[in-house]
Amino acid sequence: MSRFGSKEEEALIEAVRAVSRAEILPRFRALGRAEVDSKSAPDDLVTIADKAAEHAIGARVAEILPSARIIGEEAVATDASLLDGIAHPGLTVIIDPIDGTWNYANGLSTFGVILAVVEDGETILGLLYDPSGDDWIVARKGDGAWYDGANRRAEKLTASAAPPRxxxxxxxxxxxxxxxxxxxxxxxxxxxxxxxxxxxxxxxxxxxxxxxxxxxxxxxxxxxxxxxxxxxxxxxxxxxxxxxxxxxxxxxxxxxxxxxxxxxxxxxxxxxxxxxxxxx
Incomplete structure (x- = not known):
């Protein structure tokens, strides 16, 4: 039986929202030159906000799911062997603290926070959160994908039915x-x-x-x-x-x-x- 349920899902969403308010949004369009660095290439950026948000989200996840492995993008940048844990039995939480860092660092609001819960190598929860709009898409394995937010009612989503032209x-x-x-x-x-x-x-x-x-x-x-x-x-x-x-x-x-x-x-x-x- 899965050790993950609606209570944990709600707690993870609230954790991402709280960390976004505390670590991501206050630094948006307010980064100093020393607070932006590059990783594998000049346009592969990391900021102080990425690192602070990953640390803070990871700490909240550890409280909500104390037995889960936590794998963050910035942690993998320094230790790629962490990726091996995704295939291991049990729960793993994968964190992208700021997806679209190049946009974020350059003042464009097309960025988000991504969180996935993987159980025994299979994704059972996906969260796509937009800090600027404080809304999110959450998907549960076998229960659909839903568009939700602080000031809206949850809406079940349907992908494109466009013809193959x-x-x-x-x-x-x-x-x-x-x-x-x-x-x-x-x-x-x-x-x-x-x-x-x-x-x-x-x-x-x-x-x-x-x-x-x-x-x-x-x-x-x-x-x-x-x-x-x-x-x-x-x-x-x-x-x-x-x-x-x-x-x-x-x-x-x-x-x-x-x-x-x-x-x-x-x-x-x-x-x-x-x-x-x-x-x-």
Missing amino acids: LDETMGFVGLYLYGKADQARIAATLPEFRRTYSLRCSCHEYRMMAQGRADFVLNGMLNPWDHAAGVLALEEAGGVARLLDGTPYRPTMTDGLLLTAGNAALWDRLADLWSPLNRS
């Missing part, structure tokens, strides 16, 4: 996530679509997918803090998330190309379009 679809493709050869291959396909974007923020891309406001995302980086919660939200809203080779997504995966779509027919059409990427 590519010239009618809108989605997200971050070319910067790929090598030069694959960038050229993908770029050559973009005129097939009505519109393509990149929000530089998985939290909001998945929110739009779960709400039926976007049709697809092609993602070339499988960090579990970016995808574990969002994939659950999309699937619970009726969408499809698989690696480009057709393998169902799991939060233990760290390699491959992840294709998500609002419905199975569109996923099949996109997988066929981008199948050459599997052979690159």
